Amino acid sequence: MFTKGTKLYSILTATCPRCQEESMFKNKNPYILSQALSMHDTCRHCGLKYKMEPSFFYGAMYVSYAVGIAFAVAAFVISYFVFNAGIDMIFISIIGTLIVFMPIILRLSRTIWINFFVSYNPEASKK
Structure with missing residues (x-):
């Protein structure tokens, strides 16, 4: 299920969806906010152009x-059933979660989006 060649592997590792050899992002750490969405233009292994058309990632x-x-x-x-928190603490925990995980959510959404359109090709990684 989480082996090379599956979409889940490409999504969770943020690798090229065609060859799954190279990270799509220039910096692996999403919490360097100035570079959180900075991507390579193409994959160095298979040549896949990540922005297939202008505004692709919209x-x-x-x-x-x-x-x-x-x-x-x-x-x-988690906050309601595990910690039995009140409505105010639940609201704060939801907002805090979304703020803390925002860079991960943004990267994850880009990798999911590109995986809708590009499939794994084992021959592409041999170029």
Whole structure:
């Protein structure tokens, strides 16, 4: 399930969806905010152009919304059912979770979006 060649592998490791050899992002640390969304133009192994067309990653905003909702629901479930928090603390925990995980959510949404359009090709990594 989490082996090379699956979309899940490419999404969670943020590697090129075609060859899964190289990271799509220039800096692996998403918490360096000035470089959080800084991506390579192309993959050095297979030559995949990441921005396939102008404004390609605008669609990732819709994915980002869904991923943000998933993180918010997880924060609600943990704070309400595990810690028996009140409504004010639940609200604070949801907002805090979204702020802390924002760089991860943004990167995750971009990798999910590009994986909608590009499939793994084992021959691409041999170039």
